Amino acid sequence: MEAPPTPLVSRGLASLANEILDNIFSHLDTLDLHALSLTCRATTAAANNASYKSFTNYRKGSANIAAVDRPLHLFLRTLCERPDLAVKVKKMVVLGWESEYEVAKNLDEDMGEQRSKPADGAIKAERACDGAISDANDLQTSATFQLFINAAMDSQLIRRENWTSYFSPRQMTSRLSEMKLDEDLVRNLRNKVEDAYLVIVLALLPNLEHLEVRRLSAYSIMSWHQFLSRSPTALRSLKHLNMIGVKGVQTNMQVLDILPHLSTLEMASIDVRDHHFRRKRLPTTQLAILILSNCVFSRVFLEKMVEQQRLETFTLIGPYHTGHILERILQRLVLSNASLRHLTYNSNRYSRFSLQKDLSFLQFTNLDSLEISQRSLLGPLRDDGDITRIEYMLRRRIPPTASSLSIRRLSDAAIRVLEHLALLRKSNLLPKLSVVLMHFVKTTELSEEVQAGLKGTFRDARIVSRIQFTD
Numbered sequence: 001m002e003a004p005p006t007p008l009v010s011r012g013l014a015s016l017a018n019e020i021l022d023n024i025f026s027h028l029d030t031l032d033l034h035a036l037s038l039t040c041r042a043t044t045a046a047a048n049n050a051s052y053k054s055f056t057n058y059r060k061g062s063a064n065i066a067a068v069d070r071p072l073h074l075f076l077r078t079l080c081e082r083p084d085l086a087v088k089v090k091k092m093v094v095l096g097w098e099s100e101y102e103v104a105k106n107l108d109e110d111m112g113e114q115r116s117k118p119a120d121g122a123i124k125a126e127r128a129c130d131g132a133i134s135d136a137n138d139l140q141t142s143a144t145f146q147l148f149i150n151a152a153m154d155s156q157l158i159r160r161e162n163w164t165s166y167f168s169p170r171q172m173t174s175r176l177s178e179m180k181l182d183e184d185l186v187r188n189l190r191n192k193v194e195d196a197y198l199v200i201v202l203a204l205l206p207n208l209e210h211l212e213v214r215r216l217s218a219y220s221i222m223s224w225h226q227f228l229s230r231s232p233t234a235l236r237s238l239k240h241l242n243m244i245g246v247k248g249v250q251t252n253m254q255v256l257d258i259l260p261h262l263s264t265l266e267m268a269s270i271d272v273r274d275h276h277f278r279r280k281r282l283p284t285t286q287l288a289i290l291i292l293s294n295c296v297f298s299r300v301f302l303e304k305m306v307e308q309q310r311l312e313t314f315t316l317i318g319p320y321h322t323g324h325i326l327e328r329i330l331q332r333l334v335l336s337n338a339s340l341r342h343l344t345y346n347s348n349r350y351s352r353f354s355l356q357k358d359l360s361f362l363q364f365t366n367l368d369s370l371e372i373s374q375r376s377l378l379g380p381l382r383d384d385g386d387i388t389r390i391e392y393m394l395r396r397r398i399p400p401t402a403s404s405l406s407i408r409r410l411s412d413a414a415i416r417v418l419e420h421l422a423l424l425r426k427s428n429l430l431p432k433l434s435v436v437l438m439h440f441v442k443t444t445e446l447s448e449e450v451q452a453g454l455k456g457t458f459r460d461a462r463i464v465s466r467i468q469f470t471d
Helices: 018-025 030-037 041-051 072-081 100-116 121-131 136-141 143-154 182-190 194-203 224-228 254-258 299-306 323-332 374-378 387-397 412-426 448-460
Strands: 054-056 091-094 210-213 240-244 264-268 289-293 313-318 342-347 369-373 404-410 435-440 464-469
Touching: 072 143, 072 194, 091 194, 143 182, 143 194, 182 194, 194 224, 224 254, 289 299, 299 323, 342 404, 369 374, 374 387, 374 404, 374 412, 387 412, 404 412, 412 435, 412 448, 448 464
Parallel strands: 054 091, 091 210, 210 240, 240 264, 264 289, 289 313, 313 342, 342 369, 369 404, 404 435, 435 464
Antiparallel strands: none
8 A cells, every 4th residue: 555645744844945945934034034044954054044134233122123132243243253144144224333432421321320329339330341341351361352353353454463452432522533543443342332343244244235224323433434445345245325314413424435336325314524535436337326315415525426327316305405506416417318217306495596597307318207396496486477488497397208297395376387287298298297296385275176176187187196285
């Protein structure tokens, strides 16, 4: 009698092809991947591939924490001990990290509470020691410190030396200066400052392609450009960089000078200061997406970003930029005339400046969507009802290839303009226009009858429209 086939469950995961395992593991969360990596040898490789493809430094107490604490120092130790896992990491998300100033400040506060409350101060002193090592002898024999310092030297971040002297964490208030000395990195390593861990982590990920920094520190940090430029591989494979600051963050963004393959750059809430223009343009010529939101920088810096690039998406949103800047930038976008598909220019404040009358977006022969403020689109509106002028401006600003138009900071004075926009669509002067988003200033009062009339006008022109009061 023929024996019944062995159930698939009893065969174990070892019976499945690697391709199937990889597909299954791509849908699992971190804890499940950790469990499967311990299940059997057959699943370890596939689980590690999925688990180390990306890393996010979840921290205890963080609102973004999923299910497990993943501090930078544990990840760094893994990378030092397992270089085979370091090459698997393609994406890294940094939710935030402690600078030297913050570590020193927290240590002082803990020690102050210890002195004021001697009864329970022992517990606080023990916690303080977790943030900074206080015994020089322990420092010299610390296996973890030696592991990290060797990684820094092997990556050419710092010179080879017997680093034995003890450095206490120093307090700093300057938000402009960066730490660039070898001693700065060693001191931060000795005192378990996450800022130093992050620099070494970035140096140990040769295949990193996607880096997101969700909370750039407002205090003095290690100079990424100074240290990582010494390494032949650090950040050299990076394609996507997303940097988000907080109020008051100032940095020079000099790290952009060592990213030869960057294709997407997103910056938000960052004040760019003290950027050195040794390079007149970025080392990459592959930049396709440039998104700058609520940032402060010089015109020369912005020109450096777009010089010799074939952009597909260009977004400039912020309170300190006027139409004059856009005019200069458009002149630099010659190579993007055929590639640019999405253009956004939106100032969060009214400006007394507007684009020159003869400035045109018609240079972008394949532009699909345009988002722009009313003033930048039309200039100051007059009460003379000059329809000829309005039509001229609309036809100069909106390429016939555009299918989506979003107008911000609209006032009730623009109603006639919007109606004329629908007429241009009916006349086939804007043949592809199919979506119009109208963002009125919150204080604008539009009756339901007027809103219905606008929507009806666009509906007759076969345009989907939406009215919002958001600006």
